[in-house]
Amino acid sequence: MKNRKLVTIIRRSCLTGDAVWIYRGPSQEAARMAYFRACRKEMERMKHWAKAAARRCANAARMLTDCTSSLPRTAGMTAEQKEAARQLQAIVKREHPRRSEFYEHIMAERRIRHRKIQNTNYDK
Secondary structure (H helix, E strand, O other), X not given: OOOOOOEEEEEEOOOOOOEEEEEEEOOHHHHHHHHHHHHHHHHHHHHOHHHHHHHHHHHHHHHHHHHHHOOOOOOOOOHHHHHHHHHXXXXXXXXOOOOOHXXXXXXXXXXXXXXXXXXXXXXX
């Protein structure tokens, strides 16, 4: 039985220098494939970000209405209940930022690669 060493790869952001992706596995080729899959998955996730954020807000609003509808109309809410309701309303109204370090890194890599390709095409 061979004692294989694992390869550890840390991808750092082109913009900030922070680690945005870490791989520990059997080979460089497996790391390339895993990185490609991770990039594709992140791009897909960010493409559907607006729908996911709207769904989360709708779920919070539905939870608030479910909680308040079960309260009797004659009874008032306690201070804790009012504070919880305010917090849920703030979550619903707040705009969720569409920011991901890994996504920004992917886009920066693509811009750099695109510039390199354009520069080589001008030389011909």
